[in-house]
Amino acid sequence: MTQTDNTVCYYVGVDVGTGSARASLCDVTGRELATSSRPLTVYNPLPDHYEQRCTEIWGAVCGVVRDVTQGVGVESVCGIGFDATCSLVLVDSSGEPLSVSLSEGENNTCLMWMDHRAERETELVNQCKSCVTDYVGGGFSPEQQPPKLLWLKKNLPDTWSRAAHLFDLPDWLTYRATGQTDRSLCSVTCKWGYVLERGGWDKEFLREVNLEDLAELEKLGTCICSPGESVSGGLSDQAATELGLRPGTSVAVSMIDAHAGTLALLRCAPSPVCETLCIISGTSTCIMALSHTKTWVPGVWGPYQGAVLPDIWLYEGGQTAAGSALDHIVRSHPAHTAELTYSKLNSYLGASLTDPALHTRTRDVHVVPDLHGNRSPLALPWFRGMVSGLDLNSSLDNLHTMYLATVQGLALGVRLVIEKLKKHGLKFSYITLCGGLADNPLYLHVLATVTKLPVVVPRGGNMMCIGAALLAQCAAENCSPTEKLESGKGGADNVSYCPIPELVKFYQQKFEVYRHMVDDQLQYRELMKLDRSS
The missing domain is CATH 3.30.420.40 (ATPase, nucleotide binding domain)
Structure with a gap:
């Protein structure tokens, strides 16, 4: 000093x-x-x-x-x-x-x-x-x-x-x-x-x-x-x-x-x-x-x-929602318990982060985590989160999949x-x-x-x-x-x-799905003719 x-x-x-x-x-x-x-x-x-x-x-x-x-x-x-x-x-x-x-x-x-x-x-x-x-x-x-x-x-x-x-x-x-x-x-x-x-x-x-x-x-x-x-x-x-x-x-x-x-x-x-x-x-x-x-x-x-x-x-x-979105999706899952930390979730998924099998378990589950509006690049405060791939599975394994899909989102x-x-x-x-x-x-x-x-x-x-x-x-x-x-x-x-290569291709596919989901929500609003000014 x-x-x-x-x-x-x-x-x-x-x-x-x-x-x-x-x-x-x-x-x-x-x-x-x-x-x-x-x-x-x-x-x-x-x-x-x-x-x-x-x-x-x-x-x-x-x-x-x-x-x-x-x-x-x-x-x-x-x-x-x-x-x-x-x-x-x-x-x-x-x-x-x-x-x-x-x-x-x-x-x-x-x-x-x-x-x-x-x-x-x-x-x-x-x-x-x-x-x-x-x-x-x-x-x-x-x-x-x-x-x-x-x-x-x-x-x-x-x-x-x-x-x-x-x-x-x-x-x-x-x-x-x-x-x-x-x-x-x-x-x-x-x-x-x-x-x-x-x-x-x-x-x-x-x-x-x-x-x-x-x-x-x-x-x-x-x-x-x-x-x-x-x-x-x-x-x-x-x-x-x-x-x-x-x-x-x-x-x-x-x-x-x-x-x-x-x-x-x-x-x-x-x-x-x-x-x-x-x-x-x-x-x-x-x-x-x-x-x-x-x-x-x-x-x-x-x-x-x-x-x-x-x-x-x-x-x-x-x-607008990042850590808060991840917290909400994890804590609202039926399999969540107070003892379940993110460290434990990561450990369950696997020790090797480079293993494609870890990442590709969300091939049919996709999350857009804009739970409190989209700050950018849409700049739409009314925009909301989306999930594709929900089923009746309420197991701990399903919670790990939802957690991973949200991190990816x-x-x-x-x-x-x-x-x-x-x-x-x-x-x-x-x-x-x-x-x-x-x-x-x-x-x-x-x-x-x-x-x-x-x-x-x-x-x-x-x-x-x-x-x-x-x-x-x-x-x-x-x-x-x-x-x-x-x-x-x-x-x-x-x-x-x-x-x-397998991960590069997988995440390019996930990104295309993500963009489609964003565009779809914009189309839903138009189809419903929602008037947000009233």
């Missing part, structure tokens, strides 16, 4: 995910020295309504930061960085979060990223003629903020009228830590419709989508900063006391969780940043691609300018996104991957085989926390994240693509 003014420097990275808040204490090389995690509650009061509580989130953040800095002198903690899910928080003029729940008496103050209550508003927003929608793959998703804001305005007028500031959760964390209302270019570009190359906020777009009361921009934010810049004043006295740190400690402008994970993954990648596909797998999957040039990829969010690295364009695909969905990106000029030499599915050797092998790309998995550590700590170091040292990517590469393990 290096020293500054004779003091060893440590950096704290905080990651607020869907189900937990986590923190890591890192040294100047990005190596984790201590970690901590605390659970968060997800409230689901109505179908498609998913909410959390800011008080619980901040309490968990304070707890994990105190855990990882225990025994470390506060003068040695030189910076703290935050990332979080792209959830929504509204605060009143005194800074108190406001309720986002329709249920009376509920004190749920965080409208989660996975909340799909605004599907109708999404269709209304996407009818606008503004070019803003071009920068989100051709249309907004109910996971992004303009549709959610329109829903809140219509359905919770008291909350709407009292709101003084509207924050993405990562920006609310820096607000809670500093008292400053700076917004991250990452958050506002990827989730709010801010377009840097067209001057930022588009007032005509806001008026056209009936959010004209935001056109003065104060509630949206007028100080937009790049991730890793230092928030003015640093850690406030109150937050310093709560976190157990020193007032004035450098606080980095935040990032969305997957984007912070992308930073950490790029540091481990053996290929140039614009030839590396980063996958952050968890409840959902984010599929991140970078390019030096701008192009338009329908159905894939972006192009986002400077959202991860300065002067580089980001393209963000994904699967997740990998085939990633390939569908990759094909769309490659069609529009992006190219990839490697996949780098982190998150829950990175711990599943079956998924890694299937992914490498399906995509025909080697998969790189960093050795140990929470990539989101490490990315947030990298931002903290940038803020403390007044440097760009690009410089930190060049300063060193972390260790990683490769999962090589195994071109066994």
